[in-house]
Amino acid sequence: MVKKRTCVFISGQGSNLKNLIHYSRYNNFPLQISLVICNNKNANGIRYAKKYKIPFILVNTKLKNYDNKIIYYLRKHRISFICLAGYMKIISDQIIKNFKKKIINIHPSLLPKFKGLNTFSRVLENNEKKTGCTVHYVNNKLDGGDIIVQKFFYLNSNDSEITLKNKTQRLEYRAYPEAIIKIFRNN
Numbered sequence: 001m002v003k004k005r006t007c008v009f010i011s012g013q014g015s016n017l018k019n020l021i022h023y024s025r026y027n028n029f030p031l032q033i034s035l036v037i038c039n040n041k042n043a044n045g046i047r048y049a050k051k052y053k054i055p056f057i058l059v060n061t062k063l064k065n066y067d068n069k070i071i072y073y074l075r076k077h078r079i080s081f082i083c084l085a086g087y088m089k090i091i092s093d094q095i096i097k098n099f100k101k102k103i104i105n106i107h108p109s110l111l112p113k114f115k116g117l118n119t120f121s122r123v124l125e126n127n128e129k130k131t132g133c134t135v136h137y138v139n140n141k142l143d144g145g146d147i148i149v150q151k152f153f154y155l156n157s158n159d160s161e162i163t164l165k166n167k168t169q170r171l172e173y174r175a176y177p178e179a180i181i182k183i184f185r186n187n
């Protein structure tokens with residue numbers, strides 16, 4: 001199997017990056033993590049790129065035309081697929097146009113519910129019965145592209161933002177690889 005050269009975009013902890021690196025080491029997993037792009041120089045996730053010797057690029061998204069720099073490096077590293085993993089920045093139209101249907105994201109809610117930030121507090125405020133995570137294609141609408149995989153769990157009366165985050169992330173570590181396998185199953 002020829003693995004897709006993939007870039008993972010991160011901003012923070014990088015636990016989904018770590019999980020995808022883990023899966024990418026299986027022969028029959030469709031992706032090879034070939035580049036990490038990060039917009040936060042203090043992101044913990046950078047250490048996984050270093051540990052596994054994956055090239056990583058820091059981008060300053062406050063600079064004008066920063067997406068030209070991103071596109072430059074995506075081309076340089078012959079990237080053909082992009083996974084957003086806790087990347088807290090809207091992807092520019094220019095990048096979306098260059099990678100149509102080739103960018104996916106993981107979001108910590110059952111989309112279309114709770115797009116955007118602070119999902120766990122909103123889940124609690126709304127007395128939701130269940131919540132979970134969604135892997136979806138990225139288009140130019142916030143958390144708006146077609147859904148690939150969703151996983152859910154039922155809330156307990158004593159759930160807090162912390163327990164919801166932990167439970168959701170545990171589901172994410174299964175949902176993200178499953179979505180990737182689903183996408184490439186028929187390719």
Ligand code: GAR
Pocket residue numbers: 010011012013014015016017045085086087088106107108116117169172
């Ligand atoms: C993940 O839970 C992901 O769903 C969320 O950020 C976390 C990143 O964790 N993404 C979003 O909220 C995007 N809107 P990680 O850095 O440990 O993978």
